[in-house]
Amino acid sequence: MKQERDTASKRSVIQAAIQLFNTKGFNGTSVRDIAGKADVNVALISYYFNGKKGLAEFLMTSFLEGYVKELEKVYQQLDARSARSCLAEAIERIMEYQYQNRQLARFVLREITFDSVLVREIMTTYLAREKYYFSKIFEVGFAREEFRPQSIDYIIMQMRGMLSMPFLQPQYILEVHHIQPNEHYFIERYTKQLNEWIERYICKTGIWEARPFVMNG
């Protein structure tokens, strides 16, 4: 019974923190603000997370841990499947994962745009692993001549921009494009477009080029 109450209050601290970080920023939010919004005692936040910094670290690492796991699942299938379908599934999984955790994604993606020691540590663990898995998919794609040759670094950078955009700028999507970023349909439609990008931009011969040439007469 106590444990259930613990988990519930822990969850409400997390929810409150994410919401406040997304409106007032990490530095603009105090532990008191979080405790107030979550309706828990301030001391509990120290107890659970070792303060505000510990809470941010917990949020970032748990988000990125799950993120990298999605990629790992695809990486393990690389021997048995085409690189093209692995890349498509990797993108689909990342989009879905971020969608399921979209408030948290927004916080983490914004936070890694700052210069800080924590961010640097996170880079060299999680985002280097992300790069590793993507690189492997591309290397296999090049070796099997599914993908046309190109710089892995630059292509991963471009991809990261496209993968994070919907979660970093939901308000832009709503206010400027009048599209609901919180609806699952939006993510499906956006992911479909990324699939087209794989076909036309990454692959050596896209589906649209594979049509047989027919001579008349």
Next chain:
Amino acid sequence: MKQERDTASKRSVIQAAIQLFNTKGFNGTSVRDIAGKADVNVALISYYFNGKKGLAEFLMTSFLEGYVKELEKVYQQLDARSARSCLAEAIERIMEYQYQNRQLARFVLREITFDSVLVREIMTTYLAREKYYFSKIFEVGFAREEFRPQSIDYIIMQMRGMLSMPFLQPQYILEVHHIQPNEHYFIERYTKQLNEWIERYICKTGIWEARPFVMNG
């Protein structure tokens, strides 16, 4: 003489503010911090910018004003040139403009990921104008059958992700890819890739498809 001193101290306030916002965040930075770093009197910041919020607003609007002007220049040439070359130039100009103002770009691009009244106002002026100019280029590209048909909203979203990535995540580029984001070469190389994206993804027939079909025998 006094005016020169004014401009110099105004500039140092701006420089100090951008630097602090990029390390401690807007909410984590006080007017006192800015005044200290810029070595000016606190009162001067009120006098010049009407406080910290006014300063942030000044930074965002002046950055975006210049940003949209770059697009406007290209838009005016749309009747005389191909949509393809207009889109390429628009992207090149935006990349160069952001590069020239990269610290400021990073702040503004991060700031528009927050939910706030100021951000909403900025969206409905500057980013709606950005969308307008891009839409016109795409509409002309569709009408002239240079571009293959697709959703303008989704393509602009994807593009915004790619265009802002190098400026939002310079530390990621440095720490994970070991590429210097502050070197002009990086931007040239990245822009070249975006050009390839126009050819392969946006255009109806990319250069690589235009080769004549040769029959043997």
